[in-house]
Amino acid sequence: MATVTYDAASRIYPGSTKPAVDALNLDIEDGEFLVLVGPSGCGKSTSLRMLAGLEDVDRGAILIDGKDVSNLPPKARDIAMVFQNYALYPHMTVFDNMAFALKLRKTPKSEIERRVKEAAALLNLQEYLDRKPKALSGGQRQRVAMGRAIVREPQVFLMDEPLSNLDAKLRVQTRSQIAALQARLGTTTVYVTHDQTEALTMGHRVAVLKDGLLQQVDTPRNMYDKPANVFVAGFIGSPAMNIKTVKLGDNGAVLGGLAVPLTREAVAKAGEGADGKVTVGFRPEDVQLVGEGDGGLSMTVDLVEELGSDAYVYGRADLDGAEEQFVIRTDGRHTPNMGDTVYLKPQSTPHIFNAATGERIDG
């Protein structure tokens, strides 16, 4: 049990001037499940490996439970990690895989036996203890990797995309198991993923990274409802938010035939350095289809994806002479047809961002 603090921690790979992780500041509370999420190459895995001690911290510091561990070797940090490819020792049985770390610490045999059996029971692995990893399925290997971390009873769990090698169904199942397990053990956990669904469903808080820079840390709810900038808005949520940069009028934004009224302060903030433009975003589900004369934005339907309960409608609309793509979510039982023209109207106030900086504007 411990807190984890990134204090302006940076990692600059040799031969590169641009930091892979740039002055990351992050406070993770005791017992918290924090998810680091971002696109490939955003520095999320590097951040995790810095915490593990598998990457150097070039500037700043990393603290576990208030103690600076930046220069400590991995084994002195009391952490356990689950790797993407599980990194099981192929020549050892499941039991030995889980017991290895304990043996290295000269834990008494009976204690090792007890802890491994406990972890195996927790993960439904009892009958596989004598097998070697290659005689296990992907899901079982994943559980062994979890078990190996659990028996250590570490201060912090680190997980580097542990579900990315599982098939879709198993991934959803294991996702909830990991979250439940973490809640039960109460161990501080840092979890890396590129999948925003995993991030939203598993984390107590989610940290979004891009190009080595932290974009936003917040609860999944806030992350979804109040993205701090255009990048987070586009990254979190599936299908992605409709984000368009349009003309800024005196009273608000003008989205084709649709006026989006803004307060005076918002207009002022949006106007800063933005050259008369503003970025407007609304989520696919925050849109209503209205009748022709109701002041909606007219869109030609290109494609309808039916998912049973819902349907996603993809289409094009004319914005200031440019064709723009939109996607909206509708009731799966009442969908327009391809080629139809429909009229969109956001149900609530859209998200407004400064077109130059990409920062969120409230109000």
Next chain:
Amino acid sequence: MSSSASTTSTGRPARPAGRGRRKRLTFDRVSFFAVFLGVPLVIFLVFVVSPFVQAIYYSLTDWNGFSATMNFVGAGNFVKLFQDDTFLLSLRNSVILGLVVPFVTIVLALALACVVTIGGSGTGAVRGLRRSSLYRVVSFFPYAVPAVVIGIIWAQIYDPSRGILNAVLTSLGFQRAENYPWLGDSRTAMAATIFVIVWSFVGFYMVLFIAGIRGIDPEIFESARLDGASRVRTAWSLVVPLIRDNVQTAYIYLGIASLDSFVYMAAMNPDGGPQNSTLVMSQDLYITAFTKGQFGYATSMGVMLAVVTLVFAALVFIINGVTGGRDKEGRR
């Protein structure tokens, strides 16, 4: 062996290969077999098997190598071998080489390979020492030099009065090393020779093991590091078991090479060394055949060398098997 294992694991009775699905012998198939099986088989029989048979036959005669006639003496040569003190000494020396050279070479090569791949800093990513690629290239140099050249170079280095080794040792204050004949004293001749043979092999086997280690998922080493394994422990508990097949192959190659060792011996100790202390079987064979003109007897030595080599290879396989090298459940 592997086919019987697979049938027991599936629980189905073994089915003789080819039965039930025998195809008609068309000209196409017959000519295919003739060219791709028949020709190599004939070549193999003529150039590999027949010399073996011939050698075994000669080993049962008293042929002198140049006469047209020879007398069949049965097992006489072999009886004589085991009463021949010189041969028994050479057999002993060969066995010593066969035991010491592979062991020392592999231990050194493994240690160096581990240092170069996972022996670096204890923090940060698992990596080798700095400039490890340089060490790798440099250590490979001896292997690129022909064995006979190595033998000649080291004979010069070991030279009692002009050799660089004694020059260095005396300048360091070891006065006893002055004019010490490393290869001329029966106490050190064998050890000095073994050192040269090991020196010439280590680089190559190091590179071989490095390739093996690089084939292991690096996450495994990172995982071991997080588990708290020291570098030595990682090498012993992970590297050795995971590149076990490479080690076994290396052991057999090295064993065969060192049971022979003819080139090194011929270059450094052409007469068998002081009191025959470095005489090896291949050398005894050579002297018996070409100096003493006893081809039949020399051939029986060759047969013994082949037997010793086969026994060695069998021992390596058995030891590896007994210590759990074969991973039966995983082999399909």
